[in-house]
Amino acid sequence: MAVFNIEPIVQSLHAVRRDWRSLQKRSQEPGGREFPSRDALADIVEQLKGVLFPMRLGPPDLRQESEDFYVGHTLDAALHGLLAQIRLELRYVHRHQPVEEQNIEKRAVQAARSFAASLPDIRSLLDSDVLAAYHGDPAARSVDEVLLCYPGILAMIHHRLAHRLYQLELPLLARIVAEQAHSLTGIDIHPGAQIGAGFFIDHGTGVVIGETAVIGERVRVYQAVTLGAKRFPTDDDGHLQKGLPRHPVVEDDVVIYAGATVLGRVTLGRGATIGGNVWITHDVPAGGNVTQALSRHDASRNGESSETVAA
Numbered sequence: 001m002a003v004f005n006i007e008p009i010v011q012s013l014h015a016v017r018r019d020w021r022s023l024q025k026r027s028q029e030p031g032g033r034e035f036p037s038r039d040a041l042a043d044i045v046e047q048l049k050g051v052l053f054p055m056r057l058g059p060p061d062l063r064q065e066s067e068d069f070y071v072g073h074t075l076d077a078a079l080h081g082l083l084a085q086i087r088l089e090l091r092y093v094h095r096h097q098p099v100e101e102q103n104i105e106k107r108a109v110q111a112a113r114s115f116a117a118s119l120p121d122i123r124s125l126l127d128s129d130v131l132a133a134y135h136g137d138p139a140a141r142s143v144d145e146v147l148l149c150y151p152g153i154l155a156m157i158h159h160r161l162a163h164r165l166y167q168l169e170l171p172l173l174a175r176i177v178a179e180q181a182h183s184l185t186g187i188d189i190h191p192g193a194q195i196g197a198g199f200f201i202d203h204g205t206g207v208v209i210g211e212t213a214v215i216g217e218r219v220r221v222y223q224a225v226t227l228g229a230k231r232f233p234t235d236d237d238g239h240l241q242k243g244l245p246r247h248p249v250v251e252d253d254v255v256i257y258a259g260a261t262v263l264g265r266v267t268l269g270r271g272a273t274i275g276g277n278v279w280i281t282h283d284v285p286a287g288g289n290v291t292q293a294l295s296r297h298d299a300s301r302n303g304e305s306s307e308t309v310a311a
Contacts, residue, residue, distance in 0.1 A: 034091070034095070035088055035089070035092045036088045036173055037085065037088075038176055038180070040081060040084070040085055041173065041176050041177060042180055044081045044082050044085070045180065047074050047075075047077060048078050048161060049157060051074050051075045051078060052119065052122065052123050052157070053123075053126075054070055054071055055067065056144060056147050056148060057148075058074075075116070075119075079112055079116050082115065083108055083109065083112040085173055086108040086170060087104065087105070089170055089173055090107060090108055092172070111169075111170060115164055115168060118164050122160045122161065122164065126157060128197040128198040128199075129152075129153060129156045129197075129198065129199050129200065130143050130147050131143065132200040132218065132220070133146045133150055133152060133153060133200045133202075134146050136200045136202065136220055137200075137202060151185035151186070151187060151203075152201030152202065152203075152204045154184060154185055155181045155187040155189060155201060155204065156195075156199060156201070157181075158177055158178060158189075159189045159193070159195065161177055162175070162177040162178040162181075162191035163191050163192070163194075163195070165177065165191065166191040171191070171192075174191035175190075175191060177191070178190065178191045185204055186204065186206060186207075187201060187206075188207065188208045189207070190211040190213075192211035192212060193209045193210065193211060193212075193213040193215065193227075194213070194214045194215065195209075195213075195215045196218075196252070197217045199215060199218075200219070200220045201222075202220065202221070202222050202223070203222060203223040203258075205224065207221060207223065207224065208227065208228060209227045210228050210246070210247035211243075212243075212246055212247045213227045213248055213250070214247075214250070215227075215250045216250060216251045216252035216254070216270070217252045217253075219250055219252070219253070219254050219255075219256075220254075220255045220256070221256045222256065222257050222258040222276075223258050223259075224258055225256050225257075225258065225259070225260050225261075225262075226260070226262065227250065228261065228263050229246040229247055229264065230246070230264030230281055231246075232246070233246075246264065247264075248262045248263075248264070248266050248267070249266070249268070250262075250267075250268045251267065251268060251270040251271075251272075251286070253270055254268050254271065254272050254273070254274070255272075255274065256268075256274040257276040258277070259276050259277040260274045260279075261278070261279050261280065262281075263279075263280070263281050264281050266280065266281065267283045267284070268280075268284045269284055269285045269287065270286045270287070271287045272288040272289070273288070273289045273290070274290050275290055275291035276292070278291065278292055
């Protein structure tokens, strides 16, 4: 005797899926997957980590004399897997548009090849991030420790890969890769954010960096820092306007301490230091130093409550 009466639940779930697909104008025809797979992309990213850092993030039994063979074999598998996911995203985007399959295939191959060609530059950027963490943290005993253990580096590996996918106009793939790092580290970096070389996220939990943020070189941020939007403009119909520059610009050599919140399209000038737990909605000049005490002084001078400026 069956313990559960499964059949009516299965039929009800079928009806719910059918209604949702009809509402979203999805195909009701029998067929394969319509959009990319999180699990497949997770496997691809793991392969790419090994390709980028074979002797540290590759298989435990890898030897240097086999390094190039491993990288070539793994890269070929990763790129074929990525190509399949690119095809799925492009078909998903064009599901309501009369785009020929050969054009989708051509664009998918071009994107995969372009992504592959960028991997040496991505590795160089990640090397600069690892060095920034090593030199910026007195507790770091080696660059290998930084690469293997620091959540900020894991987040940046994902971000450097995701940002390249974003540049190639594959935003869904990029977002999935970015959100995998968010789940693993608590660091939320939108793949659209532009981040220069030598970026160091210390500790990292709770860091949020928005889509249109622009970050220069040798920037250091600590846990719970937010580079966010101050407001969300809407069009005449009340819909949010997408893609507008709405996040901060952080110039070279800026340090932002724990808990600071920087909102809107403001600029933190080169070499500025932002103290912990401050709330910033205005530009900070090059070399500027913002602390809670200064924020409270400015708030009092402007007739505002200190809580409005210093969180």
